[in-house]
Amino acid sequence: MKRLISLSFLLVAFFAGFSQNIWIADNRPTAPTGAHIFADVTSAIAAASPGDIIHVIPSQFTYPNFTVTKDSLTFFGIGYNPNKEQPSVVFVTNVTIDVGVFGTRLSGINIATLFIGTSATGSLGNIFIENGEIDEIEGSNCCGQTTVSSIIIRNCILGQNLQGSNHVINLRDTYVSSTSVVITNNIIMGSNTTSSGGYGSISVTDAIIKNNLFLGNGSTTDFAFNDMQTSTISNNIFLGRQPITDATGGDVGNSTFNNNITFGAVNDTIPTGNGNTSNGDLINTDPLLVNVPIVDDWDFTYDPSPDTGSPAIGAGNDGNDIGVSGGTIPYSSTGSPLPVIQVLRLPEIIQEGTDTNATIEAEGN
Template identity: 75%
Template sequence: MKSLLTLCSIVFIAYNAHTQNIWIADNRPTAPTGTHIFADVTAAIAAASPGDIIHVIPSQFVYPDFTVTKDSLTIFGIGYNPNKEQPGISSITNVTIDIGTFGTRLSGLDISVLNIGTSATGSLGNIFIENCQVNSIEGNICCGETTVSNIIIRNCVLGQNQVSTTHTINLNDTDIFSTSVVITNNIIMGSSTTSSGGYGSINVTDAIVKNNLFIGNGSTNDFAFNNVQTSTISNNIFLGRQPISDARTGEVINCTFNNNITFGATINAFPTGNGNTASANQEGVDPVLVNVPIVDDWDFTYDPSPDTGSPAIGAGNDTNDIGVTGGTIPYSPTGTPLPVIQVLRLPEIIQEGTDTNATIEAEGN
């Protein structure tokens, strides 16, 4: 135990030697106190300097909405499905990244709506969103022109509780312009089906969309795209979700479709015309995943790995598997961005000055 505490002290000293401060947001009634601990993320941001880290402690309570107003902040939660005893998550209804803010990293959070930009003219970028569960990622579409550049969305569960009048990722709409977007190794759903039709899951331009799993229930209203232009779409699996545009406000134009698999949708063919090209795709072919039904919501008991005999195995344009378990950094079923202590067992009573035995089980990333 003494060795463990000594090691932790050494790690803490080494970490702070890089002049990077760590702040804590903890809204639990039992939260500890300290000059670095706050009841909400807004107060932690106010105390932080560019380049600092904010840990949002898992809680049974939803954290108040917050806006990122400083450059290069890293805001960590514990993941969307942590593998530990008595798991909790860090939930926020609305998170906004302000105009003029660059270098934001959000990881391991549960967010209902992530707003990219505010109702003002300006730019923001260098945004990294990973290991999060987000219902919708919305660019500012009102009251000012916003340019978003260099955004990575990786290893997230997106669109779980989407409503019928929005897109899951909306970065190409009225007053919002995006460049250099990477959307990779995510589970992607879409809007609820309605009598008036669905809304395409993704609305972007100048994007790389690769190694994602798009899921739907096979409805005529389940679309993967809306207004998608000059983008490369490769190594994805479309299961019950059509790989075409809903054509509500735009179309799929000048896009390249390579090494994708479609199955179980009303239309399984990729769009032709409008400058689109396609090669090495498998249309209407069962991807043979271990356990993912044709549904429009996600359950963490599902396993999106290719099963024995799957046509996805080794079939990507990088010779890795098609789907979320392929690519450079495969999808994680826990979304845990940091090492997590899964089990910690100590005696109920420890006498002062006496060594004791502890059982610690941890999972690292």
């Protein structure tokens, strides 16, 4: 209880000066009660207004699926690997952002499948996804035509448990199109299926894809892309995952590759032709990361930082490192978007009317 009270105090202090309401979703049996506390996220959304914040408390239990139905809501979890004792996280099987909704931020929420849009025809956008472990971001929903604009996907673990004939990020398909997409500083894997020769990780249009680590096990079915058009791909490391399209019918076209490193795949060649260009890419060059094997599974003991002598150091087209340690906001190993209390020490007994000393140690992303 002491930890919960202190965490709530920090949240109020952190957001002091903002006009938003803060709502709490807490599905633990020991959850406190109150006018702003709900047992599920859907109830918190129903109470919230555009611009509000919903803080989802880490739990050993999976949260029920929910749909974001209001503009400008922010959802905070605790990330994918919080640095604290007995770390629970926030996990939801399916989250949907409804058509017509703009301004959603999902930070520190771990999700099996994130649906961008529904079966209805319409548009949505201004979406910010960060600090979560997400298996699939799916924008293809039969049978309405969905347009997604202005979406940022940052500092996530993507495709860790993806199975079947699916792409990790699918924003270009029969029923979905995308504009102004930014995919940056993520660990990106892919489906484990060997069907149709393997499924590429990303299908997208009009994207900036930079400072990611595309990770695979070097097999013939590990591809980075499915269908990608008019995009810029810069400062990424392709380790054991081919930087080309899969064999399911898509292609890579009219895109620019800058200062990427490829290594350990069946085919390490950057796709030129078809309107594509390659500038400063290092082909079949060991990136010399501190500790990342050529596998299609992520472990939080891995360290994707460039080791001494790595060709990635300072070699990006922005003067920073190639890979997830470069860019504007480098990859975080915890994904914690807000301060996390690691140590909280209080006297066992506090007499009324007396001062006391407390020790709080916290860490945030």
